[in-house]
Amino acid sequence: MTLFAAENLAINFGGVKAVDGVTFDIQEGECFTIIGPNGAGKTTIFNLISRIYDSTEGRMMFCGEDITTVPPHEIAGRGIARTFQNIELFEHASVLQNLLVGRHCHKTTSLWSEALFLPSVRKAELAHREKVEEVIDFLDLQHYRDSMIMNLPYGVRKVVELGRALCTEPKLILLDEPSSGLNVEETQDMSFWIEDIKKDLGITVLMVEHDMGLVSEVSDRVLVLNYGRMLSYGTPQEVQNDPEVIKAYLGG
Numbered sequence: 001m002t003l004f005a006a007e008n009l010a011i012n013f014g015g016v017k018a019v020d021g022v023t024f025d026i027q028e029g030e031c032f033t034i035i036g037p038n039g040a041g042k043t044t045i046f047n048l049i050s051r052i053y054d055s056t057e058g059r060m061m062f063c064g065e066d067i068t069t070v071p072p073h074e075i076a077g078r079g080i081a082r083t084f085q086n087i088e089l090f091e092h093a094s095v096l097q098n099l100l101v102g103r104h105c106h107k108t109t110s111l112w113s114e115a116l117f118l119p120s121v122r123k124a125e126l127a128h129r130e131k132v133e134e135v136i137d138f139l140d141l142q143h144y145r146d147s148m149i150m151n152l153p154y155g156v157r158k159v160v161e162l163g164r165a166l167c168t169e170p171k172l173i174l175l176d177e178p179s180s181g182l183n184v185e186e187t188q189d190m191s192f193w194i195e196d197i198k199k200d201l202g203i204t205v206l207m208v209e210h211d212m213g214l215v216s217e218v219s220d221r222v223l224v225l226n227y228g229r230m231l232s233y234g235t236p237q238e239v240q241n242d243p244e245v246i247k248a249y250l251g252g
Ligand SMILES: Nc1ncnc2c1ncn2[C@@H]1O[C@H](COP(=O)(O)OP(=O)(O)OP(=O)(O)O)[C@@H](O)[C@H]1O
Pocket: 013, 016, 017, 018, 036, 037, 038, 039, 040, 041, 042, 043, 044, 045
């Protein structure tokens, strides 16, 4: 079943066509990866899906609904979560506190009931804590639960950011260069987390990634962008053997 579809998506920045007529679909349960040289428009596509940017043309469908003009603050509640290329966590807060932020989109209690700490608030708070503990267990973060983000190694911060996205209970998770800044061993671990997110949690993954080893390991299908346009589309094997892709990467 199609979970997400981009139809003829485009955006201009001044005279630059950062994304130009891009069409693709993401099937439920797959890991779909976007690759391409620097400046190809990969992060811009994430920003379009997160609704940080308004598209100039085209349409985006998610779970059968048109999300092209949905306000950005509604995106997480609809089931789309993301991580960022340069980790965006609260540095002076603990892992637990950062993960609880991920529950924000599920807050249903009113300010009044919270001020009075009514039973409904206590119940909701407990449910949030339970979900966060589930994610802590899933990502093996028990040891770091109360650590401040600023005191953690980069590799652990990347996992915490992944955790925060998982705490929103997404249907689709957008991972922006999950291996960037990681060493070989940490990249291998990231590859296992992505597989587990897909297989054990049943969450569909959309990823932007440069590390072709990781791309081949976890992706079901790959879209290659160049100068904002679609260059190739297929299995990791198919796109890696595509002469157009080889030419773009080698600058020929
Ligand atoms: N907010 C913006 N204002 C102006 N131009 C932008 C903006 N965001 C992106 N661009 C331009 O759009 C193009 C695509 O950028 P984008 O960041 O999406 O590329 P990318 O494929 O993610 O690159 P990288 O691999 O380096 O992260 C580039 O030419 C970039 O300079």
